[in-house]
Amino acid sequence: MDKLSAINDFVVKFANVNGSGSASANGLFAKTIIRMGVPVSARNIFPSNIQGLPTWYEVRVTEAGHLGRRGGVDLAVALNPQTWDDDLQEIVPGGYLFYDSTKPMPPSKFREDINIIGVPLTAICNEAYKVPRERQLFKNIAYVGALSYLINIEPEVVEAVLKETFASKPKLIDANLQAFNLGRDWAREHLEPIGLQLRRADAVGDRIFVEGNDAAALGAVYGGATVCAWYPITPSTSLAEAFTAHCKKLRTSEDGKAKYAIVQGEDEIASIGIVVGAGWNGARSFTCTSGPGISLMNEFIGLSYFAEIPAVIFDVQRGGPSTGMPTRTQQSDLLLAAYASHGDTKHVMLLPADPGECFEMGAQAFDLADRLQTTVFVMLDLDIGMQEWLVEPFKWDEKRTLDRGKVMSAEDLEAGASFGRYTDLDGDGIPYRTYPGTHPEKGAFFTRGTSRNRMAGYSEKGVDYRDNMERLLLKFGTAAKLVPAPVVRKAKKKTKTGVIYYGSTAPAMDEALETLEARGQNIDAMRVRGFPFSDEVYDFIRAHEQVFVVEQNRDAQLRTLIMNEGEIDPKRLTKVLHFDGTPITARFLIEAIGQQLKPVKASAEMAK
Amino acid sequence: MTYILKPRMHHPALKTNALGLTRRDYEGKVSTLCAGCGHDSISAAIIQAAFELEVEPHRLAKMSGIGCSSKTPDYFLGQSHGFNTVHGRMPSVLTGANLANRDLIYLGVSGDGDSASIGLGQFAHSMRRGVNMTYIVENNGVYGLTKGQFSATSDKGSKSKKGVENTESGIDLVALALQLGATYVARSFSGDKGQLVPLIKGALRHHGPAFLDVISPCVAFNNHDGSTKSYDYVREHNEAVNRLDVITGQAAITAEYEPGELREVTQHDGSVLRLRKLGEDYDPTDRIAAANHVQESAAAGEISTGLLYVDPDASDLHDRLRTCETPLNQLSDADLVPGAKALAAINARLR
Incomplete structure (x- = not known):
C-alpha cells in the first residue's frame, strides 16, 4: 500500500467529542510545531454545544506558509465514534488513520487504501490514572505524545510550551509531561515513525499566533475605545471578552479605577443604543455582534447615519438563523451591513483579511467613525475571529495620535x-x-x-x-x-483576467493564484479592504475582460455591491461562491476558477 | 410652531438665580402640543426646577424617544444639548451618554407608549443597571400622535374616547421601578405643580436612577368620562403620601410642624429632602412597604402620589463599574493608548 510521504507539508485533523478537554491538547500540538519554526494554519470546527457533540481541529502544517485551508486530510486522529465514518472518508489514499485501539473494531470499519495506526489510549490511561476525569483529560495529552513520536515533534519543545502554559500552576507541568511521555513511550515501543514528518525550520520568523477577535479587541484599545456595550452571540462574544481582559491590564489606573466602561446589554438594540449615546457624547464606543445582531440594530444604525454620530460595529459573520450553523463561517452580512436601516442609507465597512488587519482596522475604525461621524463596520468572520492565525506582529507608531474629527471646543x-x-x-x-x-x-x-x-x-x-x-x-x-485602499497583486504576465476577493478568502486565494500561475493561467488580483469602493476598484474592473468575484456567501453580495455602486455590467463579473460553512480552500478556488476561465484568445494575447 | 422664535426680551424685574439667569433662560422653543396638554405643564415644572436648582443649562443633557412626550425636550432648556432618539430606546442612549461623561446631569423624558410598550425592556434594564439619571414618564394612557389608541398604562376597564373598554391589564411603571432597583421613585400629576417641581428637583439631585411617573392628561384623546387619566379623575383620586421640599443650601426650618410630621433625608450630594407627612404614617425609605402601599392604593382605586421611595445612599453604574473620575470622553491619548512597548510585550506572549 502507498504510504503518503511528506515533510512539513501535510494536514492533520483531530476528531473529538466537545467538552472532553481536547482543545488544550490540540492547541499544544499546533503551538509546538510553530515553535519548531514550521508555520501552521489551524482551525477549530465546533458545534453549538458545550458537551457531547462532535468537534474537529484541523492543522495544516505548511513550511511554504499557505495559511488557507487546503482540503483533504493526510492524518486523521479519529477519537469520536459518532463521526468515525465521515472522518475516515476524508483521508486521502495512502494517508494515515490514528485511533484508540482499546476496543477491537471490525475490519469493515476501516479502509484498505489507508494506513492504520492503533494506540490503546483508553487502556494506557486507565492503567495510569484512577480519577475518571484525569483518565479523560490526560488521554488527550497522551495522543499528542504518541503523535510526537510518529511525526517527529521535538519533546523538548513540548516541555517548554507546557512550562509556559502552566507557569502559574506548576503541578500541572509534571502531570502533563507524564501523560505526554506515556503516549510517546508506548508509540516508541510499538510503532515506527510514519511518512509524514516534521523537520525543524526557520519559516515562522517573529510572527504571532492569534485570533482575530482578540486582535480586533486590542485594536479597539489602541484606537481609544472607552465604551463597549455588547450582547453575547457566537462568534463575536470572545471579542468583548478579550476587550475586557485587555482593558483590565492596559487601562486600569494605579488606584484600580477603570479608564473604560463595558456593559453587557439586555439585547443588541440596547447595546447599539448605548454605543450611539456614548458616541453622541464624545466617547469612542463600539459593539460587537454577528448577523442577527445587525438585523436587530438596524434602526439605530440608521439614526447614527442621519444624526451623524460615530459608532463602531464589529460584525463577526457566521451562518444564518438557528443554532448550529452559526458556529460556521460565512461572509454573508455584507449587504445587510452596507445598506442597514430605513431611509436612504449606506455605511462604511472595513474588510480585514486576518488578525493583523483586525488589529489595524480595529484601531482605525474609531478614527474613521469620529472623522466621518457615522457608523463604521469592521467585517470579520468566524474563520478570522475565532481561529488562531499566524500573522506578522502587531505594530504601533508612537507618533500616531487619535483623530477626533471635527469637534468645536x-x-x-x-x-x-x-x-x-x-x-x-x-x-x-x-x-x-x-x-x-x-x-x-x-x-x-x-x-x-x-x-x-x-x-x-x-x-x-x-x-x-x-x-x-x-x-x-x-x-x-x-x-x-x-477607507483602506485595495491591495493589488499583478500577475507575472499581462492578462485580461482579474479576480476580486476580500477577508478570510485571502490566504486560499494567494495559494490558488500561485498554483494557477504555475499552470500558465495568469490572473491579476485585487483584495478590497473597504467600502465605499474607491475608483481604483472600478478601474481594475474596466482594465480586465473577465473579473472573478470570490466570496463566501450564496448571493454574491460583494459582486452586487460593486455592480450597484459602480454601475457595472453584471456580465463583467463572474461569481465564485463558497457557502457551506467551511472556510474556503485553495483546491476549491483552483477548480472553480479553472472551470470558468474563458479561453484565452491566442491572437489577442499575441497582440500585446 | 417651533420655527417661531420666542422673543428673548423679558421684564427687567424678573427674578434671577445665583447664576444670574432668569426663568426665561431655561425655556426652549414654543411647544407644538395641543393647548391644555399636561406635558406642557411638566415642561414648565422642569424649567422651574432647573431654575431653582441653579442648574447650568449646558451641563444638562436631555434625551427622549418618540411620541408627544418625547417632543417636549425641545420646549425647555434651550441651551442644553438634546437628543430625540428612536422609539422606546431613550434609556440605552442615555446610558451610553452617561458612561461617556459622568459629570453632566441626564434628564430622560418619555411617555407611556415609549416606556411601557416598545421600550419596556430598556426602561427596566436602565433601572436595574443603576444609571444616574432623572427619568420622567409623561403618562397619559394613550397614543396621542397616532390619535387615540390605548397604551399599556391604560387601566383595565377604562374607556377610550370612542367608548371602547380596555380589556388588558395596565402596567404600573412605579411598581416596576420599585422592583427593578430605581432608588428614587415618585408619582405626581401634571396639574399639581406645587407637588411636581420639588419632586423633579429632588430627582435631579439624586445619585442613581430616579423615576417619576407623572400623570399627564391628554386633552385630545383621553380626558373624557370613563378615562382614568383625565384631569377630573386624577384630581378626585389623587392621594399624596407626603409633600416634598428640596433644600440645597443651609435653609433652616421656618414653618411650625407637629413633632413627627417632618422627615428629612440627606442625599449623596448633600441636598436635603424635607418630607411633610400627609395622612397615615409613610416611610419613604422602606422599599417593600412602598411597593405594598402602591399596590394597595391601586386596588382601592386611588392614585398614590408623592415621593414614594428614596435610597439616599444609592450607588450608580459608574460606582459599580469603578470608572475613573475623569469623564471617559475627556481622557487623553496617553490615558487611552498603551503604546508600542506594551504591544511588544503582547506580541511576545503570542509566540
Whole structure:
C-alpha cells in the first residue's frame, strides 16, 4: 500500500467529542510545531454545544506558509465514534488513520487504501490514572505524545510550551509531561515513525499566533475605545471578552479605577443604543455582534447615519438563523451591513483579511467613525475571529495620535467660530459638532434623525431634507478616500483576467493564484479592504475582460455591491461562491476558477 | 410652531438665580402640543426646577424617544444639548451618554407608549443597571400622535374616547421601578405643580436612577368620562403620601410642624429632602412597604402620589463599574493608548 510521504507539508485533523478537554491538547500540538519554526494554519470546527457533540481541529502544517485551508486530510486522529465514518472518508489514499485501539473494531470499519495506526489510549490511561476525569483529560495529552513520536515533534519543545502554559500552576507541568511521555513511550515501543514528518525550520520568523477577535479587541484599545456595550452571540462574544481582559491590564489606573466602561446589554438594540449615546457624547464606543445582531440594530444604525454620530460595529459573520450553523463561517452580512436601516442609507465597512488587519482596522475604525461621524463596520468572520492565525506582529507608531474629527471646543466657539451642526463648511460633506457641556451659551443643538435644517433647527421642508441627503452622499464620497485602499497583486504576465476577493478568502486565494500561475493561467488580483469602493476598484474592473468575484456567501453580495455602486455590467463579473460553512480552500478556488476561465484568445494575447 | 422664535426680551424685574439667569433662560422653543396638554405643564415644572436648582443649562443633557412626550425636550432648556432618539430606546442612549461623561446631569423624558410598550425592556434594564439619571414618564394612557389608541398604562376597564373598554391589564411603571432597583421613585400629576417641581428637583439631585411617573392628561384623546387619566379623575383620586421640599443650601426650618410630621433625608450630594407627612404614617425609605402601599392604593382605586421611595445612599453604574473620575470622553491619548512597548510585550506572549 502507498504510504503518503511528506515533510512539513501535510494536514492533520483531530476528531473529538466537545467538552472532553481536547482543545488544550490540540492547541499544544499546533503551538509546538510553530515553535519548531514550521508555520501552521489551524482551525477549530465546533458545534453549538458545550458537551457531547462532535468537534474537529484541523492543522495544516505548511513550511511554504499557505495559511488557507487546503482540503483533504493526510492524518486523521479519529477519537469520536459518532463521526468515525465521515472522518475516515476524508483521508486521502495512502494517508494515515490514528485511533484508540482499546476496543477491537471490525475490519469493515476501516479502509484498505489507508494506513492504520492503533494506540490503546483508553487502556494506557486507565492503567495510569484512577480519577475518571484525569483518565479523560490526560488521554488527550497522551495522543499528542504518541503523535510526537510518529511525526517527529521535538519533546523538548513540548516541555517548554507546557512550562509556559502552566507557569502559574506548576503541578500541572509534571502531570502533563507524564501523560505526554506515556503516549510517546508506548508509540516508541510499538510503532515506527510514519511518512509524514516534521523537520525543524526557520519559516515562522517573529510572527504571532492569534485570533482575530482578540486582535480586533486590542485594536479597539489602541484606537481609544472607552465604551463597549455588547450582547453575547457566537462568534463575536470572545471579542468583548478579550476587550475586557485587555482593558483590565492596559487601562486600569494605579488606584484600580477603570479608564473604560463595558456593559453587557439586555439585547443588541440596547447595546447599539448605548454605543450611539456614548458616541453622541464624545466617547469612542463600539459593539460587537454577528448577523442577527445587525438585523436587530438596524434602526439605530440608521439614526447614527442621519444624526451623524460615530459608532463602531464589529460584525463577526457566521451562518444564518438557528443554532448550529452559526458556529460556521460565512461572509454573508455584507449587504445587510452596507445598506442597514430605513431611509436612504449606506455605511462604511472595513474588510480585514486576518488578525493583523483586525488589529489595524480595529484601531482605525474609531478614527474613521469620529472623522466621518457615522457608523463604521469592521467585517470579520468566524474563520478570522475565532481561529488562531499566524500573522506578522502587531505594530504601533508612537507618533500616531487619535483623530477626533471635527469637534468645536469652547475656545473655538468663544473665538467666534460659526457653528451650524449640519453645515458643510469644508466642502467634504462633514459638518462640525460639539460635545454636550462644552459652552454655557454657544454650541448647543438638538439632535434628530432627519427633519432639521443646516442649523439643526426643526424643519419638515423638502428643500432642507434634500439638501441634507445630498450632503450625506458627498460625505460618503469622502469616505471612499479614507477607507483602506485595495491591495493589488499583478500577475507575472499581462492578462485580461482579474479576480476580486476580500477577508478570510485571502490566504486560499494567494495559494490558488500561485498554483494557477504555475499552470500558465495568469490572473491579476485585487483584495478590497473597504467600502465605499474607491475608483481604483472600478478601474481594475474596466482594465480586465473577465473579473472573478470570490466570496463566501450564496448571493454574491460583494459582486452586487460593486455592480450597484459602480454601475457595472453584471456580465463583467463572474461569481465564485463558497457557502457551506467551511472556510474556503485553495483546491476549491483552483477548480472553480479553472472551470470558468474563458479561453484565452491566442491572437489577442499575441497582440500585446 | 417651533420655527417661531420666542422673543428673548423679558421684564427687567424678573427674578434671577445665583447664576444670574432668569426663568426665561431655561425655556426652549414654543411647544407644538395641543393647548391644555399636561406635558406642557411638566415642561414648565422642569424649567422651574432647573431654575431653582441653579442648574447650568449646558451641563444638562436631555434625551427622549418618540411620541408627544418625547417632543417636549425641545420646549425647555434651550441651551442644553438634546437628543430625540428612536422609539422606546431613550434609556440605552442615555446610558451610553452617561458612561461617556459622568459629570453632566441626564434628564430622560418619555411617555407611556415609549416606556411601557416598545421600550419596556430598556426602561427596566436602565433601572436595574443603576444609571444616574432623572427619568420622567409623561403618562397619559394613550397614543396621542397616532390619535387615540390605548397604551399599556391604560387601566383595565377604562374607556377610550370612542367608548371602547380596555380589556388588558395596565402596567404600573412605579411598581416596576420599585422592583427593578430605581432608588428614587415618585408619582405626581401634571396639574399639581406645587407637588411636581420639588419632586423633579429632588430627582435631579439624586445619585442613581430616579423615576417619576407623572400623570399627564391628554386633552385630545383621553380626558373624557370613563378615562382614568383625565384631569377630573386624577384630581378626585389623587392621594399624596407626603409633600416634598428640596433644600440645597443651609435653609433652616421656618414653618411650625407637629413633632413627627417632618422627615428629612440627606442625599449623596448633600441636598436635603424635607418630607411633610400627609395622612397615615409613610416611610419613604422602606422599599417593600412602598411597593405594598402602591399596590394597595391601586386596588382601592386611588392614585398614590408623592415621593414614594428614596435610597439616599444609592450607588450608580459608574460606582459599580469603578470608572475613573475623569469623564471617559475627556481622557487623553496617553490615558487611552498603551503604546508600542506594551504591544511588544503582547506580541511576545503570542509566540
